[in-house]
Ligand SMILES: CC(C)[C@H](C(=O)O)[C@@H](O)C(=O)O
């Protein structure tokens with residue numbers, strides 16, 4: 289198990305340290321564990337003048353999986369685009385072919401009060417958003433700015449998908465639905481965009497190979513509505529890169545606790561990058577206040593997806609559930625009557641609960 | 643007052659009839675009212691083989707405003723793109739230069755229970771989403787499909803904005819904020835897209851002319867989150883066409899009653915198209931079940947924006963509030979203890995309450 293550890297910036301450092309602690313505890317002496325730390329984001333700029341240093345790319349390429357914290361600093365916008373700490377993540381996705389982004393949105397029963405939605409609307413929520421991560425308007429060429437025919441300044445990006453790109457994410461989506469409730473909703477804007485007509489056509493065709501999965505389609509505006517109106521109607525949602533960016537954050541917010549949500553970004557084989565959904569939260573960084581559970585749960589996804597250790601993944605998830613049941617809470621998920629703990633103490637509690 | 647009336651398809655016909663009834667009642671004998679009905683959507687196909695017949699375009703061009711119902715029928719996807727009933731609306735927006743789409747999301751206190759969000763999160767909600775409506779990936783060229791360099795099928799659309807396009811919607815946004823809470827949030831994806839970097843730059847520059855309006859910026863994924871987490875933080879939101887499509891529907895759903903929400907799509911002067919946010923709802927069409935209040939409130943926006951009749955607009959809005967307070971409800975907003983009424987009866991009640 290060769291794991292590249294990239295804590296990155298802000299609270300990324302503290303939460304990743306807890307995930308590593310739990311990882312060591314759960315894997316135990318069963319398998320050799322090789323952890324290689326690599327600088328990314330502002331940390332990469334500080335170390336090597338590049339948010340994604342060449343040495344970091346190399347470490348990533350040689351690893352079986354990446355445990356990622358968070359990258360980006362306030363004021364990023366002033367730096368040239370591809371040199372921004374936050375952009376290091378985009379470059380990494382493309383370089384490593386991490387095309388399938390899994391964003392589960394599930395609600396821990398103990399934290400149901402944190403949602404801004406009524407309890408009956410989100411109680412038992414468990415949905416998986418699968419976002420295509422290396423295509424679409426994020427990477428489409430041509431892109432840029434200049435003068436148009438009228439001599440006016442303009443700028444443009446290209447939404448683009450090829451048939452094989454849609455096919456491979458569709459296969460991942462149907463296979464994922466098979467391990468869950470066998471329901472897949474594909475989200476597009478086929479009523480307006482040619483690129484999304486191709487999307488719908490290809491997903492529909494791939495679906496013929498999975499007759500046991502119920503496939504539906506929604507336009508992205510309707511999907512945003514339905515996520516808020518009746519989110520429990522969904523099992524797996526598959527969509528393109530930019531729609532997925534928006535909908536996965538909306539879905540995360542349904543739970544009210546983004547400090548709890550993990551994610552996985554997978555390449556074709558078992559290689560993946562695992563990161564908490566939350567950002568760098570510079571305001572609370574370095575204060576032992578951050579919630580490490582999203583990072584710990586991301587590590588559990590790593591055990592399941594990259595190392596076929598579903599048993600250990602389940603043990604970690606069970607331990608997280610137990611510390612919540614015991615009433616331990618970091619500040620972001622604190623409720624009256626619970627015990628407030630810091631980042632380290634939460635990590636220790638998960639280890640103890642294992 | 644020369645008004646083109648385009649009821650369109652499904653419940654569009656019934657709700658528009660009620661809006662016309664209330665319009666006649668409120669304008670009274672004060673001003674000559676010329677109403678010209680024109681076919682659009684499936685009705686246009688039936689009448690002239692085109693969802694947007696030439697005669698309809700001509701009527702629209704000669705009018706001061708358009709009262710629009712709803713266009714589109716189930717199964718649209720089978721018809722060539724620009725011939726679809728739903729696409730007639732896109733063509734109309736472009737032909738008439740309707741670049742500024744006003745989508746208010748406000749909560750009637752009587753209907754607070756309809757929201758899936760907790761009452762304290764949405765109580766008193768009153769936000770305005772301003773969506774650019776004639777640019778972006780909806781209309782950007784080049785667009786289409788073909789084979790890429792690897793011989794794979796692909797399809798593409800272009801997100802494109804010119805400086806003048808962003809400038810004019812920005813001015814509308816700042817002026818709108820001035821008539822409300824003087825807070826404007828511009829939503830983009832400037833951390834990834836060049837077209838959105840131009841958007842942010844231009845909005846920021848235009849903002850210098852409105853020092854009395856507080857301008858903030860959010861990335862679209864964060865905006866989707868914040869809309870769900872704390873929607874009352876917003877006053878006016880301005881964004882591009884596709885992000886606006888998604889966010890305005892999400893904002894509408896915050897109220898839980900899209901049968902209540904109006905919209906206005908404005909050209910450069912006082913010309914505008916007014917339509918309820920809801921769709922054609924073919925399942926309940928022709929049954930006197932549809933809620934006409936969104937159409938009636940759209941007509942009120944028309945009085946205010948196209949005819950400078952703020953007084954009459956306020957009278958209509960007040961009448962709607964009174965019928966709700968009296969407990970009258972169509973099926974979509976029905977609550978125990980209220981009186982269930984049909985489309986016509988609701989229209990009559992608004993007239994009576996005037
Ligand atoms: C930081 C940003 C470029 C990134 C994205 O838009 O993909 C982020 O929002 C995410 O979802 O991981």
Ligand SMILES: CC(C)[C@H](C(=O)O)[C@@H](O)C(=O)O
Pocket residue numbers: 479480509728729731732887
């Ligand atoms: C019908 C469709 C083309 C349209 C759009 O995407 O603009 C609709 O969703 C809207 O928001 O008016």
